[in-house]
Amino acid sequence: MLTVALQQGINGLVLGSLYVLVALGLTLIYGVLVQINFAHADIVTLGAFSSYFFTHALGGGYLPSIAVALLVGAALGFLINAAVFAPLRERGNELLPLIATIGVSVMMENVMLAWFGPIPYAFDSPYSDQVIRFGGIFFTAQSVLIIVVSTAAIGLLYAFMKFTFLGKALRAVAQDRETAGLMGINPNRLIMLTFVIASALAGMGGAMLGPVLVLTPFAGASVIVKAFAIVIIGGFGNVEGTIIAGLIVGLIESYTTQLLGPGLIDIVVFALLLLMLAVRPTGLIAERREENV
Amino acid sequence: MSNADFATAGRARWWGILAAACIIAVLPLIFRDSYWRTNLIVCALNVMLAIGLDFVVGYAGQLNLGQSAFYGIGAYVSTLLIMRLGPPFWPAFACGVAASAVSGMALSLFAVRLRGHYLAIASLGFAVITYQVLLNWISLTQGPLGIYGIAPPPPLALPGLPAIDFTDLANLFYLVAGFALLAYMLLDQLVRSPVGETLTAIREDEVSAASLGMNCRAWKVFAFAVGSAVAGGAGCFYAGFVGTLVPDAFFITESFTILAMVIVGGMGTLSGPVFGAILLTVLPEFLRGIGDLRLIVYGLALTLVVLFMPGGIAQALRVARSRLAGSSPRQTAGAEP
Numbered sequence: 156m157l158t159v160a161l162q163q164g165i166n167g168l169v170l171g172s173l174y175v176l177v178a179l180g181l182t183l184i185y186g187v188l189v190q191i192n193f194a195h196a197d198i199v200t201l202g203a204f205s206s207y208f209f210t211h212a213l214g215g216g217y218l219p220s221i222a223v224a225l226l227v228g229a230a231l232g233f234l235i236n237a238a239v240f241a242p243l244r245e246r247g248n249e250l251l252p253l254i255a256t257i258g259v260s261v262m263m264e265n266v267m268l269a270w271f272g273p274i275p276y277a278f279d280s281p282y283s284d285q286v287i288r289f290g291g292i293f294f295t296a297q298s299v300l301i302i303v304v305s306t307a308a309i310g311l312l313y314a315f316m317k318f319t320f321l322g323k324a325l326r327a328v329a330q331d332r333e334t335a336g337l338m339g340i341n342p343n344r345l346i347m348l349t350f351v352i353a354s355a356l357a358g359m360g361g362a363m364l365g366p367v368l369v370l371t372p373f374a375g376a377s378v379i380v381k382a383f384a385i386v387i388i389g390g391f392g393n394v395e396g397t398i399i400a401g402l403i404v405g406l407i408e409s410y411t412t413q414l415l416g417p418g419l420i421d422i423v424v425f426a427l428l429l430l431m432l433a434v435r436p437t438g439l440i441a442e443r444r445e446e447n448v
Numbered sequence: 449m450s451n452a453d454f455a456t457a458g459r460a461r462w463w464g465i466l467a468a469a470c471i472i473a474v475l476p477l478i479f480r481d482s483y484w485r486t487n488l489i490v491c492a493l494n495v496m497l498a499i500g501l502d503f504v505v506g507y508a509g510q511l512n513l514g515q516s517a518f519y520g521i522g523a524y525v526s527t528l529l530i531m532r533l534g535p536p537f538w539p540a541f542a543c544g545v546a547a548s549a550v551s552g553m554a555l556s557l558f559a560v561r562l563r564g565h566y567l568a569i570a571s572l573g574f575a576v577i578t579y580q581v582l583l584n585w586i587s588l589t590q591g592p593l594g595i596y597g598i599a600p601p602p603p604l605a606l607p608g609l610p611a612i613d614f615t616d617l618a619n620l621f622y623l624v625a626g627f628a629l630l631a632y633m634l635l636d637q638l639v640r641s642p643v644g645e646t647l648t649a650i651r652e653d654e655v656s657a658a659s660l661g662m663n664c665r666a667w668k669v670f671a672f673a674v675g676s677a678v679a680g681g682a683g684c685f686y687a688g689f690v691g692t693l694v695p696d697a698f699f700i701t702e703s704f705t706i707l708a709m710v711i712v713g714g715m716g717t718l719s720g721p722v723f724g725a726i727l728l729t730v731l732p733e734f735l736r737g738i739g740d741l742r743l744i745v746y747g748l749a750l751t752l753v754v755l756f757m758p759g760g761i762a763q764a765l766r767v768a769r770s771r772l773a774g775s776s777p778r779q780t781a782g783a784e785p
Contacts, residue, residue, distance in 0.1 A: 191565050242755060249564050250511050251754050254711060257704050258750025265743040380576055380700075383569045391565070418584040425573040432558055432570055 158291035163409045169298040170367070171405020172305040176360035177378055178385040178397050179309070180353030186392035187329045187349045189249070190240060193256040196379030197263040198231045198354045202361025203370055204271065207278045217280050221304065221362040228358015229351045235259060236350035241343070260376075267372035280366040301363050308356060309398065316394070325349060329392075380421070381408075384428040390438025399439060464719075465633060472625045476618035485617040489689055491729045492624040493682045496631055498709040498721035500678030503635055505707070506715030507644060508671035509651030511564070514555060514571035515706045517578035518548040518676035520698030522683025524582060524589060527598050527693055537601045541684045548680020549673045551578075556672035560665040575700045582695035594694035601688050614688070624685045631678050636718055638674070647671055648716075701743070708750040714762030723761045 177199055184192055202224035209220040239259060243252045285296035316322040327335040328345045336342050361375065368374045385404050389396030404424055411423045431438070479485055497519060504512045526544030529535060535543075558570045582589050589595070600620060603611040614620045638644055649657040650664050658664050687693055705728070713724020728749065732742035753760055 185565075189565075191568070239751070239755065246758070248758075250568070251758065253511070253565065253568060254707065255751050255754035257707065258747045258752075258754065260747070261701070261704055261708075262744055262747030262751065265741075265747065269741075269744070380572065384573065387566065387569055418580065421576050421580045422584070425577045428573050429558065429570065429577075432562060432566065436561060436566065 159413065162292050163413045164406065165292065165294055165298070167406035167409035168402060169294075169301050169405070170408055171402035172302055172309075173360050173364050173367070174378070174381055174385055174405055175398050175401030176305050176308065176356045176363075178382040178389070178401050179312070179394065180357045181382055182386050182389070182392055182394060182397040183349055183353045185386065186394075187325065188240065188346055189392075191253045191256070192235060192240070192350075192353075193253060193379075194231075194235055194259040194263060195354070195357055195382070196375035197260050197267070198228045198235075198357040198375070199361040199364065199378055200267065200372060200375035201231060201263070202228045202358030203278070203365035203368070203374060204267070204276075204361075205358070206362035206365055207276055207370060210280075211278075217282065221359055224358040224362035225355045226358070228361070229355040231358070232350040232352075232354020233347065235354070236347050240346070240350070244346075264372050264376065271372055273371060276370040278365040278370045283366055297366060304359070304363065308359065312352070312356070313394070321345075321348065381424055384424050386438075387428055388431050388438060390440045393438060393440045396438050396440035461636070465629070468629060468632075472622070472629065475625075476621050482617055485621060487729065487733060488621045489617065489624055491726050492621060492628045493686055493689070494706070494709060494725040494729050495628045495722050496624075496682035496685075497679050497706045498713065498725040499628075499632055499635055499718055500675040500682070501706050502710045502713075502715055502718065502721040503639070503678070504671050504675035505710060506717070506721075507639055507651065508647045508668060510556075510668060510671065511568040512555075512571045512672070512675065513568050513700070513703045513707070514575040514578075515676075515679050516698045516700055516702035517575040518552055518679035519683045519686070519702065519706075520578060520582060520695070521551050521676075522548040522680025523687040523693055523698070524683075525680075526684040527595060527687045528588065530599075531595070537599075537688070541601075541681070544684040545677050545680045548683065549677035552672040552676025553669050555676075556669045560668055572700060572703075575703055579695055579699055582698065589693075589695070592695065594692050596692050598687050598691050598693065600691070601685075620689060624689070627681060627685070631681070632718060632722065635674070635678070639718060643667075643670075704750075705743070705746050708746045712749050712753050712760050714760030717760075717762040720760050720762030727761070 177195070180198075181191065181195055184190060184195075205227040206217075206220040206224040209215040209223045210217055215223070235256065239255045240252050243255065280297050282296035282300050286293050287296065287299065316326060324335065324340045325345050325348065327338065327340060328342045332342045335345075360378075364374070364378060368377070381404055385400045386397055388403070389398070389400030404427075407423055407427070408420050411417075411420050415423070475488055476485055479488060497515060500518075501512060501515045504510050522544040525547040526537075526540040529540040529543055530537065555571060555574050558567065562570060583591055585591070586593075600614045601623065603613045604623075605611040612619050614623060639647070646657070646662050646667055649660070650662060650667055654664050686697070690697075709724040709728050710721045711724070712728060713722065714720030728746060732745050735741045735745060757763060759766070
């Protein structure tokens with residue numbers, strides 16, 4: 156019993172760290188721009204597909220394919236910012252960019268559907284077969300890889316935000332865009348950078364989620380609804396809260412699968428979301444931001 | 449506007465509704481094959497969904513991504529009532545509408561505290577939960593297998609006239625379009641009454657509205673109840689029209705397509721979403737030859753309209769009319785959410 160609980164705990168943390176990668180992108184963009192990129196889901200999907208095609212069609216290695224997915228994600232983030240968010244920024248409307256990216260997302264999903272078809276792709280990572288045994292607990296080399304890569308990515312991001320000039324400038328823009336502009340920081344360039352970083356994380360997350368998920372053009376959509384739940388549970392715009400909430404949701408998912416069945420995952424996660432919104436709408440760690448609640 | 453202006457506008461409105469009624473009466477006579485008659489009914493259903501959503505999004509300013517859930521709740525509640533307890537269609541219809549309205553009010557209890565993005569995500573979560581419940585509560589909804597053999601609304605026997613049989617697609621279209629027109633007239637009355645002004649005031653600036661003594665919470669709950677009741681009505685008709693119910697018909701994508709209709713038509717106007725719903729239902733049918741591009745069209749339309757024409761068709765018509773009249777476009781309320 157204890158080993159099952161531990162096993163599911165590890166599975167949950169592995170899954171949770173992938174959710175954190177995806178949700179962190181949403182939270183970063185929200186922190187800087189107070190906007191939601193709905194097409195974030197499809198960056199995850201395209202990250203997964205580019206990693207799949209790099210390994211299965213071009214014969215590349217799995218580790219380089221994660222880097223490929225990262226680049227694809229970054230490029231997509233750049234494009235979406237340039238095409239949707241930058242033109243709508245002057246309009247100053249809170250909801251229009253969200254609505255526009257819903258359109259982008261619907262479009263991308265169906266273009267992928269036309270290209271890749273509805274049949275799930277069998278994405279085998281070479282590391283999924285290598286099982287490491289530790290007492291009664293099993294884990295695959297893939298889960299070790301996921302933990303290492305996502306921890307490294309999150310650590311690097313944290314160090315970047317904390318210690319580099321660009322990271323400090325980014326946080327300055329998040330706090331007060333106008334004042335930051337007066338200090339000689341170009342907010343537009345930093346917003347672009349935020350999108351690139353956020354989307355690179357999502358693409359990378361996609362490459363590692365690919366072997367876990369049912370890889371169809373709609374794979375990202377199932378992740379993104381959980382990522383939304385995570386950012387709200389953690390406190391929108393708050394990095395630490397997002398990390399904690401992401402791991403919690405990963406754990407909830409694996410224990411729900413074990414105890415109640417996989418069909419109930421979304422219901423449990425969103426019940427928690429609605430409960431959170433009712434009881435503590437600012438999230439686990441509240442940002443000092445009042446306008447949405 | 450002077451009183452005379454109001455009177456002219458009021459008369460123009462009644463002429464518009466009369467014209468719509470005439471068009472509804474003529475349409476099934478023009479389109480005689482069952483393929484196009486089916487499309488007509490889908491148009492009428494989508495019009496109901498779009499104007500219901502527009503009331504919440506365009507007038508009350510609450511971005512609701514859960515319209516698919518209210519649609520599904522109306523459909524499943526009325527159908528399951530008829531199948532399990534066997535009441536006639538119309539009482540079950542009333543229950544379906546009421547169930548949607550009540551769940552809309554339940555969701556709006558969150559809307560009362562939340563705004564903007566948070567509400568959008570909460571309503572999305574509500575749609576996901578509803579879909580998953582429909583999918584997983586197999587003993588009640590038969591899950592992904594779906595419910596088959598749902599009867600259309602029973603024949604309507606008016607005294608002195610032959611009974612109207614709703615297995616005939618033309619008659620069913622008259623019924624659904626009639627209800628869509630009724631819903632339009634009701635909403636139209638609402639948005640032009642002080643209620644509409646109150647809702648737009650809350651949309652524009654909630655704090656000021658509250659300081660003028662408006663009960664913002666109550667009005668948001670009201671807007672959600674009305675918008676989701678209309679969607680629930682559409683759901684009841686959908687079940688009787690298609691004859692089968694599967695949860696996939698009420699997946700969150702359906703919310704996005706309804707939102708696309710509202711945005712493309714022009715949110716914050718009632719006539720706009722009507723055109724938006726018709727355009728986005730009919731246009732993809734013409735593209736069927738190139739493959740199933742329906743949803744690509746929806747996504748593209750949604751993005752392009754937000755980027756380049758945020759007032760949608762309604763705004764385009766307004767600009768065109770003022771160009772023709774040679775004057776500057778008149779300021780009309782409600783192109784922005």
